[in-house]
Amino acid sequence: MLHRLNAAGSLTRRLVLGTLLAGITSLTPVRAAEPIRIGLVTALSGQSAKSGEAISRGIGLAIEEINRGGGVLGRPLELVARDDEANPSKGVLAARELIQRAGVVALIGGLDTPVSMAIVPIAN
Structure with a gap:
């Protein structure tokens, strides 16, 4: 049972980290290459x-x-x-x-x- 809790915690941490990274990159303005x-x-x-x-x-x-x-x-x-x-x-x-x-x-x-x-x- 302890193994399942650690696996669930690890998955939660990865989801939170992924969500944070996605949010940060969406806040960064994407600039097209200058012509x-x-x-x-x-x-x-x-x-x-x-x-x-x-x-x-x-x-x-x-x-x-x-x-x-x-x-x-x-x-x-x-x-x-x-x-x-x-x-x-x-x-x-x-x-x-x-x-x-x-x-x-x-x-x-x-x-x-x-x-x-x-x-x-x-x-x-």
Whole structure:
């Protein structure tokens, strides 16, 4: 009979411990992995808008495929696009905003050569 009491006590302790652990883990906020932000500077309006939109869609599809495969090191990729209107000065502003405010870790863009040349010093 003593053996049954010890077994029952052991089972009770395990149930209480399991319940406590479950409660603690449910109180801990679960944070999804922070996304890796990729910046895109391209013409989404103006003379090169059709090409810029096609590039944006293509990059978006590639990012979706990478994310379906688990992302990069378990982190999803996120595309953050800005319109340069095929204008070098607007491209510079867009690149600065993506790097300094949006926190991108990589920059893609400069569909038009003058925009690309203007962005290079910022990206370096």
